[in-house]
Amino acid sequence: MSERLVVIGADAAGMSAASQARRLRSPEELEIVAFERGHFTSYSACGIPYWVGGDVDTRDELIARTPQEHRARSIDLRMRTEVVQLDVEGRRVRARDLETGEESWTAYDKLVIATGARPVRPELPGIDAVGVHGVQTLDDGQALLDTLRHTRGDRAVVVGAGYIGVEMAEALTNRGYRVTVVNRGPRPMSTLDPDMGALVGDAMVGMGLEMVNDAEVTKILTDDDGRVRAVATDAAEYPADVVVLGIGVRPNTDLARAAGLPLGEHGGLLTDLAMRVRGHDNVWAGGDCVEVLDLVSGRERHIALGTHANKHGQIIGSGVGGDYGTFPGVVGTAVSKVCDLEIARTGLREKDARAAGLQYVTATIESTSRAGYFPGAAPMTVKMLAERRTGRLLGVQIVGREGAAKRVDIAAVALTARMTVDQLTALDLGYAPPFSPVWDPVLNAARKAVTAVRKAG
Amino acid sequence: MSERLVVIGADAAGMSAASQARRLRSPEELEIVAFERGHFTSYSACGIPYWVGGDVDTRDELIARTPQEHRARSIDLRMRTEVVQLDVEGRRVRARDLETGEESWTAYDKLVIATGARPVRPELPGIDAVGVHGVQTLDDGQALLDTLRHTRGDRAVVVGAGYIGVEMAEALTNRGYRVTVVNRGPRPMSTLDPDMGALVGDAMVGMGLEMVNDAEVTKILTDDDGRVRAVATDAAEYPADVVVLGIGVRPNTDLARAAGLPLGEHGGLLTDLAMRVRGHDNVWAGGDCVEVLDLVSGRERHIALGTHANKHGQIIGSGVGGDYGTFPGVVGTAVSKVCDLEIARTGLREKDARAAGLQYVTATIESTSRAGYFPGAAPMTVKMLAERRTGRLLGVQIVGREGAAKRVDIAAVALTARMTVDQLTALDLGYAPPFSPVWDPVLNAARKAVTAVRKAG
Known part of the structure; x- marks a missing residue:
């Protein structure tokens, strides 16, 4: 049948x-x-x-x-x-x-x-102007590329500074645009804790991107033929030949x-x-x-x-089809990059932990992607959250350069296995000078987290 | 006191x-x-x-x-x-x-x-000749470098094709030597299964290294003033201005x-x-x-x-110092590279599993380090061993290019947590096109291993 x-x-x-x-x-x-x-x-x-x-x-x-x-x-x-x-x-x-x-x-x-x-598309005056684009679907992407091909100016405004926002800031920079990122929050990447988001913000400014934080877009300004010409906030106007909305979905x-x-x-x-x-x-x-x-x-x-x-x-x-499988859930892993900056997170941020009723400690360390003496060793910052008393790993955030992002997978597996930071310190991770310091950055963060758990009592 | x-x-x-x-x-x-x-x-x-x-x-x-x-x-x-x-x-x-x-x-x-x-230093005629070096200590390294500075020829023989052997083959290539690797086994990297070791051997030949397998060194030949001039096996002689012993420790x-x-x-x-x-x-x-x-x-x-x-x-x-800590053990993770080839392993090889009394299935997949359409996506081969019936992960081996080796950490953590390959398929690993295909290569291997476990019954 x-x-x-x-x-x-x-x-x-x-x-x-x-x-x-x-x-x-x-x-x-x-x-x-x-x-x-x-x-x-x-x-x-x-x-x-x-x-x-x-x-x-x-x-x-x-x-x-x-x-x-x-x-x-x-x-x-x-x-x-x-x-x-x-x-x-x-x-x-x-x-x-x-x-x-x-x-x-x-x-x-x-x-x-x-x-x-x-995509979230705020009800703003001018939001439907020519030159204002979302990037959710292939159709959206095609429309944006068509606009870029026919736009003479070189000013782009990206609204939003989450994953889509920072990735589009990179994309438009690569296309030769001078990019302004207008961000509602105090720093980019609200999927990270503020201290780690600040590192991303600093790096973006260092790349020549204009970061405008704490800025609510109030309207999109257009010229006579309905084309976007600027993005306005309460405080200022930002000239724009093209606008990309990257506010979230x-x-x-x-x-x-x-x-x-x-x-x-x-x-x-x-x-x-x-x-x-x-x-x-x-x-x-x-x-x-x-x-x-x-x-x-x-x-x-x-x-x-x-x-x-x-x-x-x-x-x-x-x-x-009559077979069997389940999706047990996620631990919230996400990786992204903006130019050569790599950004990763998994598990809970501080505010997530608080909202979940968890008491926690944090540990943040600086390390490198390879042995410090090895060519191409790139800096990275690793922040780790562990539950108070039990020491259970709650989350990891990484901001760095080449070789930083995918290290978050170590923590993603450890979160799935409900490991403690003490257990993490003993992990047998791949070590050779071209690939890691003798203590992998994630292990180093775990060692500091162990100390923090003990101190917190 | x-x-x-x-x-x-x-x-x-x-x-x-x-x-x-x-x-x-x-x-x-x-x-x-x-x-x-x-x-x-x-x-x-x-x-x-x-x-x-x-x-x-x-x-x-x-x-x-x-x-x-x-x-x-x-x-x-x-x-x-x-x-x-x-x-x-x-x-x-x-x-x-x-x-x-x-x-x-x-x-x-x-x-x-x-x-x-x-280091293992076989009792061979000529083993103490000038120009024959181990590389176990800094003193050894210094002695080898001194030899390289004073050697006129450009022929190097590396004895052994494990981690030290392949790394030294790369080092001597980088110094401008024509390198011959003389290897007792049928293929390099006996820390991998034969099928994966063969991939390394092919890649090394592709790099211009001369690989001599199934070859037992019988003596080191010297010239009149006691300097090495060749390495001899039963079958042939390999001219050598310098010899590096990388046989193991x-x-x-x-x-x-x-x-x-x-x-x-x-x-x-x-x-x-x-x-x-x-x-x-x-x-x-x-x-x-x-x-x-x-x-x-x-x-x-x-x-x-x-x-x-x-x-x-x-x-x-x-x-x-009166504090407390333990070393729970290892899962056998090792990463290495030879030129741009990355090599990684963790857990058991097939022969280790057999020796431990474990019955197992294997799954091998080809994938890429990034989304297939992303620039720089590099091929990698992932082999996975899982226990028959239980599906417990037993080991992973990876041979590939940039971005391959440190993926073994995913498996290292999963082995520590005694996860099954079925559990692996659900892991929430970092995904974005610059960092991974939508199914990370390790997940893809796990999916194939799940099927193999079911088929084996």
Whole structure:
């Protein structure tokens, strides 16, 4: 007896799920229909800043699998078709062809919701001006590149100083723009503690970027033909030939909300460990539209990141196909770079620990990526949080140069294993002069954290 | 009441122990006497190949702390003085001044044995010829560099293709030598499985190194004035203006053996978790002269590596000083490079697993250091071993280019935490296109290993 799977959203989570389900179930056993409102499938949204910046030559390089490739695997993929209504009771979705405007209902036995996230777009005067761009989708990236090709000036303003903001600041710098980053907070990278964010801010200024902190954008100023000409805050105006919004994203869950599906405090869908929407055995959800369990704090979070989306898709596809898998949760690892500065974090910041009711100590050390005497040894700062009394590792943040970011993986595994900082000090990590000082920076931070735990009593 | 600590050997383990003991105990509480037969203290032996190769300019850069610096911290350091007898019963050591030949006894309350390792030096005709060098100590490195400065030819033979052998092959290449590596085994890097070692061999040949495998050196040929001119095997002669022995090391434990202290099957001292020599509450040992517990196999191993020596010293110094610390063991992590090829391993090889009575599956994948579309994405091969049935991770080997080696740390932490490969697939590792594909290579290997475990049943 054939079943029908409907997938809403044909990027990482949705199409990983569809592909995995197809691996497990033949077209005779499982019909798969996927709806995608955009022009592209299965692409690396995380790669967009590098395409804009010129590190990646063509859009196609970011596309892991095209609509044609999906169709060749017997997935009925309907591009430029947006699901506008979800009838959970009736097990059907209503979809609109965005080219023709035609709408129709499609019934499902199993449903995967992978509607992703959408960028925060503040309600500002001038926000829709020509030359103001988000960078959430490949379509967005293409539109921005088109603008850059036709813009004569060299002034760019990036609004927001999180991952997307700093990556876009690098991209526009690489394109020859003089970049101003306008940031609401007192320093960039609010995903780091203030002391570590300050290191990023200093480095960005050192790279020639103009950092404007504590600045709320009040409007976008335009010229007579509707093109952006400046970004205004309460205090000043910043000339801009192009503006990139990198303020962050929210789960795109209007459809789910309207259908009465359970959403968490961050607006994302809530699932069980098998990525089924809670209370709905035949509905799965994954990727940027869901909340995930933070294994360190025990709380739900919203994290839009391709690596999670791919894992979700894999697990959902296994479940849909009758196999078994779970997504146990995250520890909050994220790495990024701005020019040659590497930025990484995992686990809890100080404010996260406080919010979770945890008492903690911190330890911050300076070290190098290689033995100090080895050519190319680059400085890095490692900050570590450990729980008071137990010494359990709670989080690590790293800011440095080459070789800094991926060291956070050591802490990510240790957090998953609920290790103490004392256990960390004994870790048998790879050592040779071209790769590490004799005490890896993460071990050095752990040694200092052990002392801090003992002192705190 | 003042006590006296005697330390035998003033390199990483010994002087880390002395320094940590001094931090905890004042000179009034604890007198510290350290004997060192060589000319140097506290140096990075691991850095010698890079000094020989020219990456590191001067010998002094490899020295973390000089005799003068140790003495300034009230450590009575006796250089060029060799301990020639250890009287455990009488709690005293007999030391010989290598300059004057004078000998005297020194009593101790507490003893630290940190006599290191010594290179394997086969009993071959011509082994003592001018131009034949080991590279175990700074003195060795200096002697080799002196030879290189006065040698006219450009032919070098490296005997041995383990870590030291391949690093020295790189060093001599960097110095402009045509290098032949003569290797007893069928491929280089016997610390890897044969399939992974073969990748290293292929890469070395690709770099222009001459690799001679399955070749037992039978003699060193010299010219009339006693200088090396070739290395001979049963099958051929390899012209050599300089020969470097990189065959491996053994624990330097003659003194301990003569004193009746307990040695393991690899000839290293056996200690308890606090690094006290078994059965001797006032004698500690650490660094290259001890055996360490392999946490994966449950067996003792001998691993000569500066990072372990430093940890041992820290723990010994804590114990001597009345504080507390233990060394739980190792998982067998090692990283190395030869030119731009990175080599890493942790945990068990196939033969180790078999010897430990473990049944296992393997999974090998090809991936890249960055997102495939990102500039500089470098290929790497990851091999993973997992226990049959339980799926417990047993080992990982990686051969690749930039960004490959330190990924082994992920597996090192996971081995320590006794994770299964299934648990590995869910790890929240740092992802961004400049740093990793969306599935980190280690995760990809884990996914394939999960499938292999299921298939094996």
